[in-house]
Amino acid sequence: MDTLDLRGLKCPLPALKTRKALTRLTPGRVIEVTCTDPLAAIDIPHLVQESGDTLEASDRDGDVLTFRIRKR
Numbered sequence: 001m002d003t004l005d006l007r008g009l010k011c012p013l014p015a016l017k018t019r020k021a022l023t024r025l026t027p028g029r030v031i032e033v034t035c036t037d038p039l040a041a042i043d044i045p046h047l048v049q050e051s052g053d054t055l056e057a058s059d060r061d062g063d064v065l066t067f068r069i070r071k072r
Helices: 013-024 040-051
Strands: 002-006 030-035 054-061 064-070
Touching (some): 002 013, 013 030, 030 040, 040 054
Parallel strands (some): 002 030
Antiparallel strands (some): 030 064, 054 064
């Protein structure tokens, strides 16, 4: 599983960097994205929906958001 640590970055950087990382993944691969920007809770699921990829899991632990995304 690939990982992308975006903690400390503010909107729109988490969504932009996630989009860029997804374009580099081969179909079927999973990436785990970790960030602290509260707006990512809206932006990243929206990005995944637009791209047609699959949001397999999302979790919040305090200020840390984690998303597991499978590339279509």
